[in-house]
Amino acid sequence: MIPSSELLFHIRARYPELCKASDELNDTARSYIIPGHQGSFGFISSMSDHFCGSCNRLRLTADGQIKVCLFDAKEISLRDEIRRGADDDALLTTIGRAVLGKKEKHAGMEDIDVVTNRPMILIGG
Numbered sequence: 001m002i003p004s005s006e007l008l009f010h011i012r013a014r015y016p017e018l019c020k021a022s023d024e025l026n027d028t029a030r031s032y033i034i035p036g037h038q039g040s041f042g043f044i045s046s047m048s049d050h051f052c053g054s055c056n057r058l059r060l061t062a063d064g065q066i067k068v069c070l071f072d073a074k075e076i077s078l079r080d081e082i083r084r085g086a087d088d089d090a091l092l093t094t095i096g097r098a099v100l101g102k103k104e105k106h107a108g109m110e111d112i113d114v115v116t117n118r119p120m121i122l123i124g125g
């Protein structure tokens with residue numbers, strides 16, 4: 001793995017005028033601009049400089065499971081709740097329970113690949 005700080009170090013060596021662009025609170029990318037050049041570039045450094053503390057993502061999978069984190073295998077079935085006849089308030093309570101179970105951050109690189117978790121291709125949504 002090459003951490004984003006190392007990439008930034010190399011880019012800054014060539015473009016010392018590099019500066020941080022403004023990001024929105026819940027952006028996953030940390031963006032930069034180089035004055036005198038068009039556009040911007042950013043790093044989504046989920047491993048070397050994670051942004052879990054400001055993550056507001058929730059995912060509803062194609063088969064009706066709510067996931068509060070891509071790297072957390074835990075899923076709560078809204079599909080089953082709906083099939084049991086849950087109303088909107090009950091669904092909101094379930095979603096709230098899922099959010100309260102969201103961890104502070106994902107596991108480190110050494111531990112993350114031993115977690116049995118559905119890959120993106122099976123999550124959909």
Ligand code: SF4
Pocket residue numbers: 046050051052053055056057068069070071072104105106
């Ligand atoms: S690892 Fe989970 S909590 Fe962290 S940014 Fe990704 S989805 Fe959000």
